[in-house]
Amino acid sequence: MHVPLWAYLGLSAFLFVVGVIGVATRRNALIIFMSIELMLNAVNLSFVAFSRFHNSMEGQIFVFFVMAVATAEVAVGLAIILAIHRNRETVDVAELNLLKW
Amino acid sequence: MEIVIFAGMAVVAAASGVLVIAQRHAVYSALFLIITMGALAGIYVTLAAHFVWAVQILVYAGAIMVLFVFVIMLLNLPREEVRWAAFDARRIRVAAILGAGLLGELILMLIHGGAHGAAELSPGFGTTEVVGRLLFTQYLFPFEVTSIILLVAIVGAMVLAKGHYGK
Numbered sequence: 001m002h003v004p005l006w007a008y009l010g011l012s013a014f015l016f017v018v019g020v021i022g023v024a025t026r027r028n029a030l031i032i033f034m035s036i037e038l039m040l041n042a043v044n045l046s047f048v049a050f051s052r053f054h055n056s057m058e059g060q061i062f063v064f065f066v067m068a069v070a071t072a073e074v075a076v077g078l079a080i081i082l083a084i085h086r087n088r089e090t091v092d093v094a095e096l097n098l099l100k101w
Numbered sequence: 102m103e104i105v106i107f108a109g110m111a112v113v114a115a116a117s118g119v120l121v122i123a124q125r126h127a128v129y130s131a132l133f134l135i136i137t138m139g140a141l142a143g144i145y146v147t148l149a150a151h152f153v154w155a156v157q158i159l160v161y162a163g164a165i166m167v168l169f170v171f172v173i174m175l176l177n178l179p180r181e182e183v184r185w186a187a188f189d190a191r192r193i194r195v196a197a198i199l200g201a202g203l204l205g206e207l208i209l210m211l212i213h214g215g216a217h218g219a220a221e222l223s224p225g226f227g228t229t230e231v232v233g234r235l236l237f238t239q240y241l242f243p244f245e246v247t248s249i250i251l252l253v254a255i256v257g258a259m260v261l262a263k264g265h266y267g268k
Contacts, residue, residue, distance in 0.1 A: 002103060002104070002219055003103055003104050003107045003147065005211075005218075005219075006211045006212070007107065007111070008107075008144070008148070009207075009211040010208065010211060011111045011114065011115060011144075013204060013207035013208060013211065014115055014118070014204065015114065015115065015118045015137070016203075016207070017200045017201075017203050017204040017207070018115075018118045018119055018121070018122060019118075019122075020196075020199070020200055020203060021122060021196050021197065021200045022121065022122030024192065024195070024196035024199070024200070025122070025192060025193050025196045026122060027181075028127055028178070028181060030127040030130075030169070030172070030173060030176075030178075031121075031122065031124070031127055031130050033169075034121055034122075034127075034130050034131065034134050034169065035121070035122055037134060037161075037165070038118055038121060038122075038134065038137065041137065041138060041141055041161070044141070044153075044157075045141055045144065045145075048144075048145055048148050048150045048153055049148060051148070051150065052148040052149055052150065052219065052222075052227075053218070053219050053220060054220055055220035055221065055222055055223055055226065057226070057227070057231060057232065057235055060150050060152070060153050060227060060232060061232065061235055061236065061240050063150075063153050063156075064153075064156065064232075064236070064247075065243060065247060067156060067157075067160055067161065068247040068250060068251060069247075069250065070161075070165065071160065071164065071165060071251065071254070072250050072251055072253070072254030073254075074165050074168055074169070075168070075254045075255065075257075075258040076254050076257045076258050076261065078168060078169070078172045078258070078262075079257065079258040079259075079260075079261035079262040080261055081172065081176075082172060082175065082176070082261070082262050083261050083262065085176050091176065091178065
């Protein structure tokens with residue numbers, strides 16, 4: 001028996017929502033970052049599932065570009081977190097309120 | 102058989118995905134995120150995306166997560182006493198409502214559009230050869246732009262992480 005498309009999309013939606021909840025509720029900047037990675041992975045799953053069910057390689061090609069952007073984002077983001085930690089001795093986003101009005 | 106493999110992988114991915122955001126220490130989050138990515142890689146195999154599977158393991162579970170664990174070790178963070186933002190639970194309630202709404206919306210979408218049957222695969226679907234051919238012919242320009250993005254990211258990360266700039 002074959003797995004239907006909605007099963008893949010359902011898992012993808014679930015992982016994406018878990019990522020959204022993580023970004024909205026956690027205070028540790030590193031865990032917020034990991035939640036963003038979770039969301040990117042969820043979208044990649046959708047791309048690959050659609051690619052398989054439509055017999056078109058474009059979805060998989062796009063996954064590579066998503067991965068490249070994710071890598072760039074992680075490199076710059078972790079460097080920013082390191083710089084913040086060096087200056088403020090914290091990665092708690094609730095305490096980083098310098099730009100807050 | 103296929104559905105058993107998918108169900109197992111999906112349960113592992115979903116459970117460890119939830120555990121990623123429920124940990125007090127970022128190291129445990131990183132480890133559960135690696136498990137999630139591994140399970141997703143297994144699902145990619147059932148979707149005939151062999152090259153994406155390899156890249157998922159190498160780049161995501163390998164390179165990106167090593168970078169995460171490296172930074173976590175470097176920061177040497179204490180165990181979090183207050184896990185969630187603003188423990189008066191107001192923000193958590195808002196996030197739960199918005200998350201449930203988003204999930205419901207997505208489920209509604211895939212009830213309407215998710216009944217698509219699997220197409221017959223063309224030969225060589227998802228193999229390295231086909232992916233490479235597409236990347237170096239039809240998608241050559243985006244591929245080259247990607248290299249510039251990575252170059253900018255490397256330079257930016259070095260400038261930001263080096264510190265004591267302006268001296």
